[in-house]
Amino acid sequence: MDNYKILKLNVLFAGIVIICSAISIISVLSVSVLLNKKEYGIRIAFGYTKKSIMKSIFFEVLLLQIIAVVLSFIYVYYSYVNSKISAFNLIYLSTLRTYSLISLIVLLMVFLAIVMTVPLYILSRYEPAMLIKEEE
């Protein structure tokens, strides 16, 4: 196989991994929102707004994703640094430091926006009174 085909396969594989992880994160977050419904209702009853709760969920997920991105970036970066020195490695490293980093940040934002849509929509459908009532 030539390099172009390998690259295409890599992109396809990466795409499938991203879609699968997005689906699993959406499911986990949606279930988590439903399980914590009562807590959100209690918080709203004592002075929180639905918006402030949505914001806190958003930042919780953002923090987790930043940690994941930083760790994976460090891992990939050092795996190139520690591998055999070659012309390819030098190109990969400089790409990682420049284009890949920017693309990763953009990808993170898009990914975050996609995975947060469903759980936040679920939460927005409930009236504050319903959040507590449903559990009782």
Next chain:
Amino acid sequence: MIQLKNIYKEYRTGDIITKVLNDICLEIRKGEFVAIMGASGSGKTTLLNIIGCMDRPSKGEYILDGICVNKLKDKKLSEIRNKKVTFVFQNFALMEKYTAFENIELPLLRRHLSLHERKKIVTDVAKQLGIEEQLYKRPKQMSGGQQQRVAIARALASGADIILADEPTGALDHKNGLEFMNLLQQLNKQGKTIILVTHDKEVASYASRTIHILDGRILENV
């Protein structure tokens, strides 16, 4: 203090409209102890939720301390729920993951108070209710009576003048229920306005005024 003028509430599920409250007109003065009685499904909890700004009326005016509440935005309503009205729920509505201290502290977290200030308020309220020993226990480690005391401590910590209690003795045994009602009566004597939803006549007898609701309408206001 609390004025409800021609309040209607209806819920829509597809094409089906369910009318829950029908032309409710009500006035509750500061320092009153009011019981709202009615059968299950009569609309008493919905009325309490509207008074507590947890729900909005479909039609009508709700005036709290001279402010027309149903025109306010979510942020202003949350400020009212944080400072002016507070809740005590039937199943205590305590957050299972957190300790009694953290549950009582909840309304104070929106007020930019230091940890020291929050700790002082929580400890004072806990002492007042005799639950200072339970502060670092989680709800599951406490009895029903203790949990209800934590729930009322949370309501008191908020400093709100209006306490809304939705079937507060529903999950308590008779002895704890009576104790709880005496506690509410004491708070009323200290100047708190108490609005209580119940279907129990004995519980309602602690109130100075009873409002009977049937099918979303006020039947009797004595």
